[in-house]
Amino acid sequence: MTEPTRHTDIDSAPPAGAVRRPVQRWRGGALRRLDDHVAEEVPVAFVYNDVPFAVMMATPTDLEDFARGFALSEGIVETPAEVAIEGVEQFIEGVEIRLRIPDTRAEALALRRRSMSGRSGCGVCGSELLEAALRYPAPVTTDVRVAPESLARALGGLRDAQSIAALTGATHAAGWAALDGTLLLAREDVGRHNALDKLIGALHARDVDPAGGFLVVTSRASYEMAMKAASVGIALMAAISAPTALAISLAERAHLTLIGFARDDGHAVYTHAQRLLPPTASSPAPARPGRTSAP
Numbered sequence: 001m002t003e004p005t006r007h008t009d010i011d012s013a014p015p016a017g018a019v020r021r022p023v024q025r026w027r028g029g030a031l032r033r034l035d036d037h038v039a040e041e042v043p044v045a046f047v048y049n050d051v052p053f054a055v056m057m058a059t060p061t062d063l064e065d066f067a068r069g070f071a072l073s074e075g076i077v078e079t080p081a082e083v084a085i086e087g088v089e090q091f092i093e094g095v096e097i098r099l100r101i102p103d104t105r106a107e108a109l110a111l112r113r114r115s116m117s118g119r120s121g122c123g124v125c126g127s128e129l130l131e132a133a134l135r136y137p138a139p140v141t142t143d144v145r146v147a148p149e150s151l152a153r154a155l156g157g158l159r160d161a162q163s164i165a166a167l168t169g170a171t172h173a174a175g176w177a178a179l180d181g182t183l184l185l186a187r188e189d190v191g192r193h194n195a196l197d198k199l200i201g202a203l204h205a206r207d208v209d210p211a212g213g214f215l216v217v218t219s220r221a222s223y224e225m226a227m228k229a230a231s232v233g234i235a236l237m238a239a240i241s242a243p244t245a246l247a248i249s250l251a252e253r254a255h256l257t258l259i260g261f262a263r264d265d266g267h268a269v270y271t272h273a274q275r276l277l278p279p280t281a282s283s284p285a286p287a288r289p290g291r292t293s294a295p
């Protein structure tokens with residue numbers, strides 16, 4: 001990741017999710033000692049019905065959104081009404097979020113927990129069984145139509161919304177845009193999955209209809225990113241970097257429109273291209289996938 005251009009006075013208070021730390025920086029053969037902004041990363045523990053389930057390394061912002069979004073995108077609950085946040089407590093070691101879910105969900109979660117050998121920022125990594133590792137959501141029934149100009153507008157809005165990344169260069173972001181490309185919500189985190197979970201939680205907290213917009217993310221389009229998007233009914237996801245083969249396979253099966261290499265000069269559509277309107281004469285030309293296009 002390239003070093004960001006910093007426009008904020010280092011003496012000013014950093015935004016939540018960033019802290020100041022001393023650094024020795026070499027540039028052009030010269031050494032400078034100064035304070036720098038760096039992104040926070042802390043352990044965040046999810047405890048369901050008084051039973052610990054997972055510890056995630058995350059940026060300690062928008063934690064209630066994170067907890068709701070994780071529960072929904074990981075299939076722990078099916079609806080926002082099934083999860084209640086009982087408390088968020090800060091400890092020296094990290095943050096603990098206590099949640100209450102229906103007993104039937106807690107029983108299913110206990111069975112799932114016994115099949116996990118570890119804790120990870122990705123739900124796939126802790127699974128012992130293949131059928132537990134790959135989860136295919138129901139096909140997306142939401143239909144949207146997005147113009148290339150709207151996609152470009154949303155990507156620009158997402159860049160402007162990344163206050164932590166602008167200072168530190170260390171966080172990913174996920175954004176939700178209206179069909180005209182106006183960015184309505186954005187969340188940041190050191191983990192790309194966490195940023196998406198935070199956004200999903202924020203969407204549900206505000207009763208946002210997936211039929212009214214689309215998703216833009218600053219990361220690659222991995223299997224888990226596609227799975228999380230499709231599992232909550234999002235119909236179109238655009239990533240600034242490349243998709244994986246498994247993400248494309250899942251998106252095809254889940255009726256998710258998957259766009260990669262979404263940049264100012266174009267994009268590449270991998271699945272269900274009917275949702276992206278044909279470009280006009282003034283629209284950017286589609287990007288040609290390849291290693292040179294990746295960040």
